[in-house]
Amino acid sequence: EEVLIDFQELVGENSGENMALSMWKTLELYSLKGWIQAIVADNASNNDTMMEALSMLCAKEGILFSAHEAWIPHTVHLAALKVRSWNPSHIMHTLIFPLVA
Numbered sequence: 001e002e003v004l005i006d007f008q009e010l011v012g013e014n015s016g017e018n019m020a021l022s023m024w025k026t027l028e029l030y031s032l033k034g035w036i037q038a039i040v041a042d043n044a045s046n047n048d049t050m051m052e053a054l055s056m057l058c059a060k061e062g063i064l065f066s067a068h069e070a071w072i073p074h075t076v077h078l079a080a081l082k083v084r085s086w087n088p089s090h091i092m093h094t095l096i097f098p099l100v101a
Contacts, residue, residue: 005030016049023050024057034063040072047071 006026012018027033039054041047051067058065 005032014046016046016051017053019046019050020053020057023054033058033061036065036070038070038072 006029008022008026010019010022024033027036036054036058039051041050051071055065055067
């Protein structure tokens with residue numbers, strides 16, 4: 001089951017650090033810190049920086065999170081959606097991160 005938990009304009013610089021902080025605030029708001037298993041994003045350099053910044057935020061809280069293991073490239077996500085369409089009982093959970101203006 002998928003649920004959109006937040007959709008907001010990114011205020012300030014379109015940097016990975018800013019994106020990670022915005023996502024972190026949403027995770028705090030809904031008490032979801034420590035629950036992230038994967039993030040789907042394209043290979044833009046700011047997404048790489050976002051994943052590393054998110055990893056550091058998790059480390060500060062004692063949360064195990066590997067930016068390398070948690071990042072699902074967009075193309076892999078598209079393949080997973082195709083598999084899901086063949087097997088509707090397969091459930092995927094996604095965290096939608098902030099809209100960049």
